[in-house]
Amino acid sequence: MAEKKTYYCLLLSDFTIDNLAGILDNDPESPIIKCTIAPFDSVTAILLDNHHNCWREKPDLTVVWTRPENVSNVFRRRMNFENVKDDDALNEVDLFTEQIKQGAERTRFVIVPSWTIPPQERGYALLEYKENIGLTNLLARMNLRLAERLKDIPNVYVIDSQRWVNQAGRFACNPKLYYMGKVAFNNDVFSGAAKDIKAALTGLTGGTRKLVLLDLDDTLWGGIIGEVGTDKIRLGGHDPVGEAFVDFQRRLKALINRGILLGIISKNEESVALDAIRNHPEMILRLDNFVGWRINWNDKAQNIADLTAELNLGLQSVVFIDNSNIERDRVREALPELLVPEWPEDPMLYKSALQSLTCFDSVTVTAEDAKRTEMYVAERERRQSSQSVSSVDDWLRSLNMVVSVAPLDNINRERTLQLINKTNQMNMTTRRLSEDELIQWVKSPDHHFRVVRVLDKFGDTGLVGIVSLKIDGNTANIIDFILSCRVFGRKVEETMLHIANTIARDNGASILKAKPIPTKKNKPCFGFFDRSGFTEDGSGVYDWSVENEYPLPDCITLKQEQPTG
Amino acid sequence: MIQKQVTDLVYTVIDEINRQRPATDKLVKSQKTLLTGSDAALDSLGLITFILSVEQKIQEQFNLQISLSNENIIQSNNGPLRSVGSLIKYITEKIGE
Numbered sequence: 070m071a072e073k074k075t076y077y078c079l080l081l082s083d084f085t086i087d088n089l090a091g092i093l094d095n096d097p098e099s100p101i102i103k104c105t106i107a108p109f110d111s112v113t114a115i116l117l118d119n120h121h122n123c124w125r126e127k128p129d130l131t132v133v134w135t136r137p138e139n140v141s142n143v144f145r146r147r148m149n150f151e152n153v154k155d156d157d158a159l160n161e162v163d164l165f166t167e168q169i170k171q172g173a174e175r176t177r178f179v180i181v182p183s184w185t186i187p188p189q190e191r192g193y194a195l196l197e198y199k200e201n202i203g204l205t206n207l208l209a210r211m212n213l214r215l216a217e218r219l220k221d222i223p224n225v226y227v228i229d230s231q232r233w234v235n236q237a238g239r240f241a242c243n244p245k246l247y248y249m250g251k252v253a254f255n256n257d258v259f260s261g262a263a264k265d266i267k268a269a270l271t272g273l274t275g276g277t278r279k280l281v282l283l284d285l286d287d288t289l290w291g292g293i294i295g296e297v298g299t300d301k302i303r304l305g306g307h308d309p310v311g312e313a314f315v316d317f318q319r320r321l322k323a324l325i326n327r328g329i330l331l332g333i334i335s336k337n338e339e340s341v342a343l344d345a346i347r348n349h350p351e352m353i354l355r356l357d358n359f360v361g362w363r364i365n366w367n368d369k370a371q372n373i374a375d376l377t378a379e380l381n382l383g384l385q386s387v388v389f390i391d392n393s394n395i396e397r398d399r400v401r402e403a404l405p406e407l408l409v410p411e412w413p414e415d416p417m418l419y420k421s422a423l424q425s426l427t428c429f430d431s432v433t434v435t436a437e438d439a440k441r442t443e444m445y446v447a448e449r450e451r452r453q454s455s456q457s458v459s460s461v462d463d464w465l466r467s468l469n470m471v472v473s474v475a476p477l478d479n480i481n482r483e484r485t486l487q488l489i490n491k492t493n494q495m496n497m498t499t500r501r502l503s504e505d506e507l508i509q510w511v512k513s514p515d516h517h518f519r520v521v522r523v524l525d526k527f528g529d530t531g532l533v534g535i536v537s538l539k540i541d542g543n544t545a546n547i548i549d550f551i552l553s554c555r556v557f558g559r560k561v562e563e564t565m566l567h568i569a570n571t572i573a574r575d576n577g578a579s580i581l582k583a584k585p586i587p588t589k590k591n592k593p594c595f596g597f598f599d600r601s602g603f604t605e606d607g608s609g610v611y612d613w614s615v616e617n618e619y620p621l622p623d624c625i626t627l628k629q630e631q632p633t634g
Numbered sequence: 635m636i637q638k639q640v641t642d643l644v645y646t647v648i649d650e651i652n653r654q655r656p657a658t659d660k661l662v663k664s665q666k667t668l669l670t671g672s673d674a675a676l677d678s679l680g681l682i683t684f685i686l687s688v689e690q691k692i693q694e695q696f697n698l699q700i701s702l703s704n705e706n707i708i709q710s711n712n713g714p715l716r717s718v719g720s721l722i723k724y725i726t727e728k729i730g731e
Binding site for chain 2 (some may be wrong): 085087088091092094095096097240244245246249250252255258260
């Protein structure tokens with residue numbers, strides 16, 4: 070088995086943070102993290118010192134965790150009930166954010182836990198939300214100011230730490246721990262922090278889960294539909310369990326707005342189950358909300374593998390939710406890349422179990438996310454339409470595909486980053502980039518970067534491809550060749566090579582080279598290059614002589630776009 | 635009965651502490667595991683975290699405040715914190731008082 074990548078994490082704090090480091094260092098689950106603890110209470114000095122030892126090995130992630138009274142003297146005075154102005158504290162927050170900005174230049178990502186006050190601190194109680202009086206009011210404003218000042222720094226994320234404190238309860242900030250060890254939080258807080266930091270790193274490095282596959286009986290509704298019939302399943306009505314199933318479905322439907330896809334894996338008669346989904350008056354999820362289903366009596370693991378392949382997704386993108394622990398165990402054993410969360414027995418806890426999953430944490434939310442299910446449903450219609458034509462080429466021609474090509478701009482940058490950091494299968498080098506790294510890379514005159522959108526008669530699949538080149542004398546090296554699984558096998562891959570060859574020719578290159586870097590997940594990319602017509606020289610490098618035009622597939626119309634911002 | 639509950643409580647805290655330790659250096663859930671002294675498995679921060687977690691769990695489970703973190707107990711060579719077994723015995727007796 071390939072060794073898991075290790076991410077280096079620098080912990081900067083104004084309290085003893087060794088316990089968090091211990092949890093992060095010794096958690097065997099991916100992502101694997103190795104922590105360095107910065108010298109105690111030297112946050113500002115280290116953020117401002119470019120040459121400090123802590124930065125010698127550029128950390129992948131830096132966590133800057135401070136307490137508000139150490140960042141703001143005004144806040145400390147407010148804790149002593151002195152008469153101080155909120156604005157003066159906010160000015161101190163501004164100074165601190167400037168320090169974080171400097172530190173952010175020396176690390177790939179920065180996570181800044183929001184400030185909290187200990188649960189036992191009552192402050193002014195009744196007056197806590199009064200401006201210029203309450204600690205709570207000031208703390209909320211300081212946290213908002215922190216987020217506001219850092220919002221334009223693309224690799225910095227302010228993360229909500231109040232949740233960790235709330236979950237830890239009354240012992241979250243044990244004064245004895247602080248007096249005896251300068252430890253500001255108990256282990257429950259650090260466990261919450263470790264969970265969120267790992268989830269954030271998973272999201273930042275492209276590991277966000279994209280597809281939820283759901284069982285039906287006793288998962289989406291109560292009861293066995295094949296036995297009780299559509300009108301007797303527990304769903305909605307004046308029934309706490311029925312209400313809980315409806316609420317669970319609502320929460321699943323909300324995931325669609327975040328770009329998460331839903332599918333069904335159920336042992337049932339398909340006609341009976343589909344009839345309930347179409348016609349039960351209390352169903353929240355309808356067929357258009359599902360990108361696909363396998364409802365039959367076959368092995369669920371096999372059904373999951375088939376459906377995931379049909380959707381061109383990797384198994385590492387999938388979450389499987391089933392109330393049966395036998396089915397969960399079977400799927401876990403057969404498909405270890407899947408996430409199969411333990412699931413509560415009580416349906417009234419389903420929604421909260423779903424809400425607590427960290428696997429959907431992502432670093433961007435784009436307009437395309439909300440449309441993703443729609444796009445996959447259109448893809449299902451495309452597949453159905455392919456069954457009515459005699460050949461693949463006829464089918465592709467019938468789609469009336471338009472591929473539009475554009476340089477990177479302010480409008481498409483967020484979606485581009487999402488594609489770079491989330492695409493695994495058709496990704497030639499799996500180069501992950503932060504926003505800042507991408508902007509810097511594109512600036513070089515020898516670098517050429519294009520994004521690709523695909524439209525057809527069924528709709529707009531959105532920004533689905535990236536091709537970038539580095540010109541080095543007479544050689545044009547393809548650096549990124551990334552294509553969303555939504556449009557695999559529709560000649561968009563060939564169109565991107567046509568685009569790459571045109572860029573190479575326009576910039577005086579004579580050879581176009583591609584060197585795919587193998588990962589566990591990008592075999593489809595190698596398969597494509599093997600049949601692309603490029604010559605492979607035995608060392609894993611694929612060549613094309615630029616003087617020969619790489620043909621544009623006849624089912625594609627190519628359109629050049631101008632940058633929009 | 636109380637001793638079994640206290641043993642489970644202390645072992646839960648050992649599980650918690652072990653999450654912070656490498657696979658090769660886990661605390662053993664045994665009465666014989668030494669907590670203090672030159673041959674103990676925990677460093678000073680580990681010991682503080684451990685005993686305060688035990689205090690917290692006692693308060694949550696038995697609604698009792700038993701202080702294990704006072705100087706007399708920590709500095710005593712053969713006191714309640716010498717081993718997991720002596721700690722369980724001490725807490726059990728305190729709860730029974």
